[in-house]
Amino acid sequence: EEISYDQSLRPQYHYTPAENWMNDPNGMVYYEGEYHLFYQYNPDGDQFGNMSWGHAVSEDLVHWEEQEVALTPDEHGMIFSGSIMADKENKSGLFPGEEGGLIAFYTSAGNVQDQRIAYSTDSGRTWKKHEGNPVVPNPGIEDFRDPKVIWHEQSGKYIMLLAAGKKVMFYGSENLVDWEYLSEFGDTGAQGGVWETPELFELPVDGDEEDTRWVLQVDMNPGSIAGGSGGQYFLGDFDGAVFTRQEKSNDINWVDYGTDFYAAQAFNGMDDRVVWMAWMSNWTYASSLPTDPWRGAMSLPREVTLQKDNNGEVQLIQQPADELKDHRGELLYEAAGIELEGSETIDGFEEETYEITAEMEPGSSGEFGFRIRYSPDMQEETIVGYDTKNDVVFTDRLNSGKTDFHDSFAGVYRAPSRLEDGTVKLHIFVDRSSVEVFANDGQQVLTTRIFPFPESSGLEIYSKEGDVNIKSLQIYDRPSAW
Ligand code: FRU
Structure with a gap:
């Protein structure tokens, strides 16, 4: 039967399952020309439960095709989050011949x-659970889950990291089946909730392969910057056994200042860059989101890099993956060199899915930005703006549409920023029920869900208490990727 993805509030270029509940991305791997996105999925309902691994495949990171459910619960319990490693040389001995396959690590x-x-010889379409399970038994820790497996080139070993209470535990293996305990990392960073879904990778600083850092990302629920669940990262060294934090301060590094970017996982098997995606929701209200017959969406794929800021401190940069540019729609609107004071509605603009790129000089403005998914009649708007007095990029979803399905949904979310060259850059992706803001070339990121009426499709640019110079502004259509 034909599935319709053309529903009000259904994201048109973000992944959603045709129906039912979805949370974390799992087992992301690039393998034999396909990107695989598995995910926490309830095949039988639109609430958390019967947790299984759903599956979708893409050749370009933009168009996703849902597959059969990959892994389903058994007598040992539900199938929680995890990762996939390609075992091309059959080091595990799990595969019948010399040809290897995919191995999924799950809780x-x-x-x-x-x-x-579990292992697969048909590119992840069907799976066999290993008879010698578990490969890492529970050592007596209640929260002990979300194995992420990576290849550690320097020591010639596979590393598994997992979340254990408010710690990350590391294990090592040569054959992906036998694992030995290595070390643990914790007692630092944000501690407001239990740690989940860790992630680890090495990246050059400013592209210099001689100067690298290891990035350890962990998610936490609750207690994150925008309330509820969110991610933080640590920078340092990983020597194949121990992760050591190496930063100038012990400040908390938040991954995303919005409410809806959780359990980010990077694709294994992409050798030249780190691209991750996350669940675009928050455990605080995930089960109440007003969508039907599906509940849950993924973020856009983002490329992660490291850059030194003006103070010489290394920071995580997130930019929309390059592939997204190839699938931009037509240029809907363009402007340059405009001084704006007050508000300017873009005439005839009626869009639900689009992409804005803007460079603005604050001038005398106290606050400027965009009212997106805007309807003066319905009093709906989501504001993405810059507050020049506090140097903050923000998303305001107080009047963004449906907000009353949960007490803590409406809100304003702020990311500390710094003006470089006196210019503010905003790159904004608007979909039928989400807004992702990449500010100042990916230095600050804010991801939030919104649930506007379809009729709230206007767009306004504004500046308060003075004028702003719009150096350049482009708005592109984002066509449906279904
Ligand atoms: C993170 C998480 C994981 C767990 C999964 C269950 O969102 O709580 O720790 O494996 O979701 O669906």
Whole structure:
């Protein structure tokens, strides 16, 4: 039967399952020309439960095709989050011949949580659970889950990291089946909730391969910057056994200052760049989101890099993956060199899905930005703006549409910023029920869900208490990727 993806509030260029509940991305891997996105999925309902691994495949990171459910619960419990590693040389011995395949690492969540594997010889379409499971038994820790497996070139070993309470634990293996405990990392950073879904990779600073850092990303629920669940990262060294934090201060590094970017995972098997995606929701209200017959969406794929800021401190940069540019629609509007004071509605603009790129000089303005998904009649707007007095990029969804399905949904979210060259850059992706803001070339990122009426499709540019110079502004259509 034909599935319709053309529903009000259904994201048109973000992944959603045709129906039912979805949370974390799992098992992301680029393998034999396909990007695989597995995810926490309830095949039987639109609430958390029966957790399985759903599956979607893409050749370009933009168009996704849903597949059969990959892994389903068994007598050991539900199938919680995890990762996939390609075992091309059959080091595991799990595959019949010399040809290897894919190995999925997941948590069985029953009476206890432990780490198990399944393997596939048909590019992830069908899976066999390993008879020798669990590969990492539970050592007596209640929250013990979300194995991420990476290849550590320098020591010639595979590393598994997982979340254990408010810590990350590291294990090592040569064959992906036998794992030995290495170390743990914790007692630092944000501690407001339990740590989940860790991620680890090495990146050059400003592209210099001689100067690298390891990035350890962990998610936490609750207690994150915008309330509820969110991610933080640590920078340092990983020597194949121990992660050591190396930063000038012990400040908390938040990954995203919006409410809806959780459990980010990077694709294994992409050798030349780190691209991650996250669940675009928040455990605080995920089960109440007003969408039907599906609940849950993924963020856009983002490329992650490291750059030194003006103070010489290394920071995480997130930019929309390059592939998204190839699938931009037509240029809908363009402006340059305009001094604006007050508000300017873009005439005839009626769009639900688009992309804005803007460079603005604050001038005497106290606050400027965009009212998106705007309808003066319905009093709906989501404001993406810059507050020049506090140097803050913000998203305001107080009047963004449906907000009353949960007490803590409406709100304003702020990311500390710094003006470089006196210019503010805003790159904004608007979909039928989301807004992702990449500010100042990906230095600050804010991801939020919104649930506007379809009729709230206007757009206004504004400046308060003075004028702003719009150096350049482009708005592109974002066509449906279904
Ligand atoms: C993170 C998480 C994971 C767990 C999964 C269950 O959002 O809580 O720790 O494996 O979701 O669906």
